[in-house]
Amino acid sequence: MTSDRRWPKRVYGVGEEPDARFTLANERTFLAWVRTALALLACGIALEAFDLPIEPTLRLSASIVLLLVGTLTPFQAWFGWMRVERMLRLNRPLPSPAIAGPVGVGVFVAGVLVIVGLLVR
Amino acid sequence: MSSAPTDRPFDTGLQIERTALSWQRTALALLVGCLLGARIVSRELDTTTLAIALGGTVLAAGLYAAARVRYRRRHRLLSEHGDRTPLGGAALLALTAALPVALAVIGGWFVLTH
Numbered sequence: 001m002t003s004d005r006r007w008p009k010r011v012y013g014v015g016e017e018p019d020a021r022f023t024l025a026n027e028r029t030f031l032a033w034v035r036t037a038l039a040l041l042a043c044g045i046a047l048e049a050f051d052l053p054i055e056p057t058l059r060l061s062a063s064i065v066l067l068l069v070g071t072l073t074p075f076q077a078w079f080g081w082m083r084v085e086r087m088l089r090l091n092r093p094l095p096s097p098a099i100a101g102p103v104g105v106g107v108f109v110a111g112v113l114v115i116v117g118l119l120v121r
Numbered sequence: 122m123s124s125a126p127t128d129r130p131f132d133t134g135l136q137i138e139r140t141a142l143s144w145q146r147t148a149l150a151l152l153v154g155c156l157l158g159a160r161i162v163s164r165e166l167d168t169t170t171l172a173i174a175l176g177g178t179v180l181a182a183g184l185y186a187a188a189r190v191r192y193r194r195r196h197r198l199l200s201e202h203g204d205r206t207p208l209g210g211a212a213l214l215a216l217t218a219a220l221p222v223a224l225a226v227i228g229g230w231f232v233l234t235h
Contacts, residue, residue, distance in 0.1 A: 067228055
C-alpha cells in the first residue's frame with residue numbers, strides 16, 4: 001500500500017503505481033472527453049447564435065440538449081479518469097464510461113430535433 | 122559515444138509525446154472555442170467580448186505551457202527511473218475539467234437570454 005501524498009487521495013492512496021503507459025493512455029482519454037465537451041457546447045451555442053432556418057422551439061430544445069450533454073461530459077472526463085486510475089493501481093478490470101450512452105442519446109435527440117425543425121420550418 | 126537516457130524517447134510507442142500532443146490539441150480547442158464564442162456572444166467589441174477572448178487566450182496559453190512543463194518533467198522522470206515512476210498529481214486535470222463547465226454556464230446564459 002502506497003503512502004502517496006498526491007491529490008486526489010482517493011486515487012493515489014490505494015494500490016501500486018501502474019505502468020506509466022497506462023496512466024498516460026488514461027490521461028489521453030480524459031482529454032478526449034474534454035474536447036468532446038467543448039465540441040458539444042460549441043454546437044449548442046452555434047444553434048442559437050446563427051440565424052438558422054430551423055423552427056425556433058425545436059432549435060432551442062436541441063441547443064439545450066447539447067448544452068446539457070456538454071455539461072455532463074466533463075464530469076465523465078474527471079470521474080471516469082479517477083475510476084480508471086484507481087482500477088489500474090488496484091490491478092482490477094477497468095470500468096466502462098458511464099455517460100457514453102447518454103451522450104450518444106443526447107446527440108441523437110438533438111439531431112432529430114434539428115432535422116424535424118428544418119422540415120417543419 | 123552513447124547518448125544520455127533523456128536524449129531518447131522513453132517509450133517506442135511515444136506515449137509521453139502523444140499525451141503532450143493531446144494536451145496541445147485541448148489547449149487549441151479551448152482557444153478556438155473561446156475566440157469563436159466571444160465573436161458569437163457579442164457582435165461588437167465590448168467588455169464581454171474582450172473578457173471572453175482574453176480570458177480564453179490566457180487559459181489556453183496557460184494550459185499549453187503547463188502541458189510542456191508536464192511533458193519535460195515526465196520524460197526526465199521516466200527516462201531516469203523507469204516505467205513505474207510516479208508521474209505527479211491530478212490538479213491540472215481537475216482544472217481542465219472545470220473549464221468546459223464554466224463555458225457551459227456562459228453558453229447557457231447566452232442561449233436562454235438570446
